[in-house]
Amino acid sequence: MTAKIKPLYIKVFLVVLFTAINLQVEKNFNYLPLPFILILLLVIGMWSLLFHLDQLIIAGTQRRFPAESDFQKRLLWSALAVALTSLSIMVTTDVLIQYLSFGSLEQVRINWAYQVLISVLLSVILFAFFEVLYRAEINTRLLAHKKELEKLQLQSSYEMLKAQVSPHFLFNSLNSLSALISKNPMRAEQFVDEMSTVYRYLLRSNENELSTLSEELHFIRAYGSMLKTRFDDGLQIRIHADDRLIYHKLPSLTLQLLVENAVKHNEVSEDKPLIIKIETGNDNKLCVRNNLQKKKGVVFSNKLGLKNIISRYRLLGMGTVDVTETETEFIVSLSLMA
Amino acid sequence: MEILIIEDEKLGAERLMNMLLEIDKSNTILGICKSIQASVKWLRENKKPDLIMMDIELSDGQCFEIFKQQPVEAPVIFTTSYDEYALKAFKVNSIDYLLKPIKKKN
Numbered sequence: 154m155t156a157k158i159k160p161l162y163i164k165v166f167l168v169v170l171f172t173a174i175n176l177q178v179e180k181n182f183n184y185l186p187l188p189f190i191l192i193l194l195l196v197i198g199m200w201s202l203l204f205h206l207d208q209l210i211i212a213g214t215q216r217r218f219p220a221e222s223d224f225q226k227r228l229l230w231s232a233l234a235v236a237l238t239s240l241s242i243m244v245t246t247d248v249l250i251q252y253l254s255f256g257s258l259e260q261v262r263i264n265w266a267y268q269v270l271i272s273v274l275l276s277v278i279l280f281a282f283f284e285v286l287y288r289a290e291i292n293t294r295l296l297a298h299k300k301e302l303e304k305l306q307l308q309s310s311y312e313m314l315k316a317q318v319s320p321h322f323l324f325n326s327l328n329s330l331s332a333l334i335s336k337n338p339m340r341a342e343q344f345v346d347e348m349s350t351v352y353r354y355l356l357r358s359n360e361n362e363l364s365t366l367s368e369e370l371h372f373i374r375a376y377g378s379m380l381k382t383r384f385d386d387g388l389q390i391r392i393h394a395d396d397r398l399i400y401h402k403l404p405s406l407t408l409q410l411l412v413e414n415a416v417k418h419n420e421v422s423e424d425k426p427l428i429i430k431i432e433t434g435n436d437n438k439l440c441v442r443n444n445l446q447k448k449k450g451v452v453f454s455n456k457l458g459l460k461n462i463i464s465r466y467r468l469l470g471m472g473t474v475d476v477t478e479t480e481t482e483f484i485v486s487l488s489l490m491a
Numbered sequence: 492m493e494i495l496i497i498e499d500e501k502l503g504a505e506r507l508m509n510m511l512l513e514i515d516k517s518n519t520i521l522g523i524c525k526s527i528q529a530s531v532k533w534l535r536e537n538k539k540p541d542l543i544m545m546d547i548e549l550s551d552g553q554c555f556e557i558f559k560q561q562p563v564e565a566p567v568i569f570t571t572s573y574d575e576y577a578l579k580a581f582k583v584n585s586i587d588y589l590l591k592p593i594k595k596k597n
Contacts, residue, residue, distance in 0.1 A: 324572035325500075332502035383500050387550065422499065422525060422550035449527065449552035 168200045185254040199246040210234045211283045235276035329383050350375040358405035367399045373408045387421045393432040401489035404465045410458045415443040442484040495540040499525040499550040526551045531561045540565050547571040
């Protein structure tokens with residue numbers, strides 16, 4: 154912010170005001186052998202110059218010490234600089250007027266106490282005035298920033314919720330269900346059960362939660378079964394879990410993300426089935442691997458899935474997630490928490 | 492009308508086929524292709540269909556790949572489960588897009 158007094162007429166008003174006060178106070182101007190108009194012009198000039206310079210100084214200190222907490226620094230520097238500047242300008246004008254009146258410098262008298270007092274008063278008043286304006290501006294800016302943050306947060310929550318609902322998965326599933334109803338009603342009923350299991354889990358899990366391996370596998374079996382209805386034997390999910398690790402924990406929906414990823418990026422067809430293996434290993438590790446048969450062309454993906462898992466693992470202090478891609482396989486290895 | 496269906500999900504293809512035949516008994520389904528590869532091959536070896544019903548997500552990629560490998564002169568109706576792809580579909584030569592689950596009245 155530059156401490157500008159806008160608009161111009163306020164500046165003019167102040168100059169006129171101070172000139173008037175000055176002339177009223179300085180009664181001895183009347184006794185000087187100088188044409189009044191000259192005195193008037195000099196005084197007007199002095200106040201204009203004074204306000205202009207003081208404003209520049211205060212703007213400068215605001216730029217130099219912009220934080221709201223830097224109030225004392227601004228006060229110190231402004232007060233000093235403005236007082237000194239005002240003092241010099243006022244004294245110079247005073248000397249000038251007297252010199253022009255008396256014709257020589259010897260008779261010039263400076264009332265220092267008076268001049269210093271005025272300068273200090275002036276600097277305090279000006280500083281206070283501009284400081285108030287400055288604070289108001291900081292506040293407006295902070296408010297706007299806060300609103301922007303709120304908006305971003307809201308947007309982020311919304312995106313997360315949308316992702317949880319998985320619109321793509323939902324509509325694909327409904328389409329399959331629709332076909333099943335007339336073709337195979339019993340399978341359709343089973344499909345609906347699986348779908349409600351899946352959505353109950355999807356919607357109740359949130360980012361901060363941990364689930365047991367048992368819960369995750371229960372969900373994945375329902376989820377996998379739904380996918381198999383769509384893909385037939387094109388998709389195979391094989392689970393081998395050690396009973397001892399079944400109550401160990403991992404971030405909710407980790408398996409869903411990994412399976413979804415595998416299906417999204419790879420070809421799934423009966424001639425080239427996609428086989429996803431979910432296995433526990435040594436050292437409390439869980440391994441999810443699939444044969445690699447990448448889809449051609451662009452896959453619509455915001456790449457958040459795997460990154461999300463990695464960052465959640467990091468935040469929970471659960472160690473690293475190892476992602477390995479060979480020519481034939483894609484392997485993700487994660488730790489389970491006891 | 493002679494119609495080609497390009498759809499990788501068996502259930503989806505069956506449902507679409509039934510619907511098309513219900514709408515007009517004289518409709519013939521020329522074939523069902525499940526992948527980009529199969530579709531390109533079919534289009535090269537057969538005469539132009541009157542209409543193509545094309546799913547955007549196929550087992551080996553997105554249907555737009557088909558257009559890159561083979562000129563398609565028949566009119567195309569795209570189907571998709573979520574409208575993220577709709578805009579991209581319009582850039583390719585198409586008539587309209589239908590959202591899944593496909594309703595007969597559409």
